[in-house]
Amino acid sequence: MSVHDQIAEAQAAAVASIDQADDLEILKDLEGSLFGKKSQLGGLKRLMGEVAPEERAGIGQALNEAQRIVREAHAVAKERFLLVTRRAELETERLDLSESVDATARGHLHLVTQTMERLEDVFVGMGFTVSEGPQAETDWYNFEALNLPAAHPARSMFDTLYLDLGDRTEIGDGEGGEATNILLRTHTSPVQIRVMETLPPPIYTVCPGRVFRRDTADASHMPVFHQIEGLVVDHGISLADLAGTLNEFTAAYFGGAIRSRLRPSYFPFTEPSAEFDITCVICEGDGCQTCQRTGWIELGGCGMVHPNVLRNCGIDSEEWTGFAFGFGIDRLALMRYGINDLRDMYTNDVRFLRQF
């Protein structure tokens, strides 16, 4: 048998023994007989001295090649056994992921807060700041400064809740002790007055917040609800600016398909005054039950700030003009989610709160 044949035979025997190994343990035991001096191929190395010098290079090469093949077969077999072991270990960790028992609860912002923040963000994006003020107010900030002196008939538009502050309650000139001078604000307009009193124009601000009316709670009224009002005072502000600003807001908040329009109206604190309507968000203008087939729904009131109001805040009404607008936040939330009864928003039932 030639040396080459002996090498081939030794290689074949080694590979066969590897193939026959059943597990990592057996493979490990084989290692002595596969590699090293005592192995069959290692033994053949000794023959190198006995062959003709011109054949040595060829035989050396053949031996190296045979050893490489055996090492590779061993490595492949070892990797295969390791994989099986790892799989077996992983199998012991198997989980049914749908078995989760204690789902972590995410908290929830109240729908009104979410709506308010969304509105604030839209107006901040349009260059407005956000202003706040007290909920308990004086008659001056809530009414008088807004061109609603004590005897003004339009005061009946606002069913007002008054506060009893003991000795500090001053009774006004109204009959029946009604015209007390500290009240719960009926709109966030007093914040506008406070802003105009303290900051010089130009003013671009919105005033969101809680407001109060002496209304019995029903599906569409609450004695406590939320409003956002906007105020701009600058050089040359016009009614067209008001219309444009409301358009921009409407598109930004409701989406491009919803437009706004102005209709003449009356408020003591604005002149000219307007109601602003938006395209019905339910039917997008085609006409439906919600919009009484008009394609429009009334959103809020607005107008050019009455010169008397500017003057009451120490602003020169010839030099500066402005506009203001306001609408209810609660109703917007209602519309967006198809809630039929305003009272549902204030039960604090987690089955309601967790939906948003």
Place this chain on the structure above:
Amino acid sequence: MKVLLSWLREFAPIEGDPLDLAEHLSDLGMAVEETRILEPLNGVVVARVANLRQHPEADRIQLVDVETQGGEQLQVCCGAFNMAVGDLIPFATIGTVMPDGMEISQRKMRGELSNGMCCSASELGLGSDHDGIMILPNELELGASLMEQLGLAGDVLWDLEINPNRPDAMSIAGVARDLAARLEVPFSIPEWVTPGTDDLENGAATIQIHDGSLCPRFCARVIRNVTVGESPLWMQMRLSLLGMRPINSVVDVSNYVMLELGTPNHTYDLSLVPEGHIGVRRALHGETITTLDSHERELAEGDGLIVDSDDQPIGIAGVMGGASTEISSSTKAVLLELASWQAESIARTSQRLGLRSEASARFERGTDWDINALAVERFCYLLNEVTPDGVEVVGEVIDVEGVLPERISVPVRSSRISMLLGRPFEAQQISALLEPIGFAVEETDDVDIQSVTIPSFRPDTETETDIAEEIARHYGYGNLGTSVPRSPDAGHLTPQQKIRRVVRQVMVGAGLAEAMPNPFIAPDEILKASLQINEPVQLLNPLAVEESVLRPSLLPGLLTAVSYNYSHRNRGVGLFETGAVFGVSPDTAPLPAEHEHLAALLGGRDAFAAISLMEDLASALHLHFELSNTDDLPGVHPTRGARVSVAQLEVGVVGEVDPEVLRRYEIDERCAWLDLRLDLITEAAIAVGDMSYQQVSTYPSSDVDLAFLVGDSVQASAIEKTLSEAAGKELQGLALFDVFRSSQLESGSRSLAFSLRLQAADRTLTDEEVGVVRQRCIDAVESSHSASLR
């Protein structure tokens, strides 16, 4: 205010699709709440009652044989009993669809056939009269369509919402004027004239105004040969459609003139007015009068009064007439009053007496004093028209003036109008918009300025800005175009507003839901929640006693909310709120103290859950909250509560809710409670500002664990503070990781185990260095507290 198209057309040739016209009305500021096109109802015909019989089986139904065109008779079952044989009635034939959508079919009622329906006015959509079947005038054509016969088929009724600044639009003529201007068709009020007889015997009247500010103008006239009867059907129909109930010819004419011209008026039985004399003055304190509705009313000083020749009250000006001069079926001569009144005075009186009427609603807004004499003519014309034998009008219109309002002329700058409305308006364009609605416009020496005289029917309009609204209204708000002004500054939230959002997000991140409880509470809730508030802020005019106090704390509202959820089988609910609480304080006078709080109530959780929430907040706001265990805080668990402070400033409380309070709210689990002054922690967080970054050390760290036996009177946080100070600048982390109480430990103490992580920025700490820090910490704790290393 309801308006009828056919009535508007008596003042202007208004044409167009009813819905387009409705758009115009709305766009002019008279929002259309409903457009009703009166259906021809061709199936409803004029029929005669030929026979009436008792229904054999039912007492409350009678059988009516109705006769229509050609003598045909049909049997109908009818529940009304107000008609007689021979009467003409509206009859709905089989197949007719009524205004309410009901289709008339042949029916059997208790065995008798009914071949149609006899109709009441309300069933035909012609009023709210439920008195029974409509009885029609005899001149109507038998078998003809009723609506055709009444001239109402296809007429249009609009229900308009009229703003308080539009007294002119409280009349048919006023609405017609506005709409005609928009449609660019001519508008005019006919010059009705009713010549009066010169025979003044038994027909003379005198008017005397004692207070000219109360009554700017008083027009009057005597009408004789009056017979009080029914007004004609066309007039009754118009009144009904506009929402007024027909009464009798005199009252109906009175109401008709009010609706048509916006001028409320009143009629006296002349024979009951001594010497035909009427005076106008203000009431004195304590005067009384019995009004038309038979109520005796006490007047307040300053109320407008109508008095007789003896200075005795016979009417409350503009609000309600007196019983003593009321017209009746025997009235033969009336004295007509057509006066203007000071709006504020009428408003005050009608409000105080609770007597609001169509008349007071008009007087309160201010009526047109200039039209009074013409309205007298219109009244006389109509009364003559509706009285079968005519009436006798006496003399001229008696016209007495008090202090007439001045006709104001306002300089109007085209440049200012253009600026306010955002598009250029030329002088000529301005006059073209204003003149059709009654404003007189004249040029002045200055090309920019026109002088605009305000009509008597627009008392609300006084200034250039008011006139700008009129121009915009008639130009069309929608035609002005749009522009968007830009703030010179970037929009932003204030630091306070940003922090509030962070705070809410921390609460949401901790799994809490935001509640919005009612800020009004019942007075007894202060005790129920053990709040110890002596002087809460109360409402003067609450809707109910349960909502008569402004909350002094967020605790009652959140307890109520959590309790509600527990009662609906939702346990373990965690809620939070940010909101204002109120208190009486001299510091904020004249306003009450109003502070924004953050509160969280965690059902089924102990005090440490609240601490953990507080620490989340501290981490988010870069604040360090200090705790001081305090017994018996109001509303708080007596032995599980602590005051919270930031940099020595007290900002709130943390712990659990008092079990006694929980019991009162029917919550059967402990509840963790955190209540912080949001305004104060916000300011504290702003003061901290942005944190500066600390380079993370690349060198290894060493951990030191120390367990101390600590007396129960020493707060763990105190040990922690000492450790933190003693460890020095190499301290990277410090945490309490074990608390151990056992009978094997010295009584009155517990084991507290802390873990300290030490690390230097520039080198690896040697064992020796770590040992030095460790000893320093032990010495510091043992020397400053009743504590020893275990």
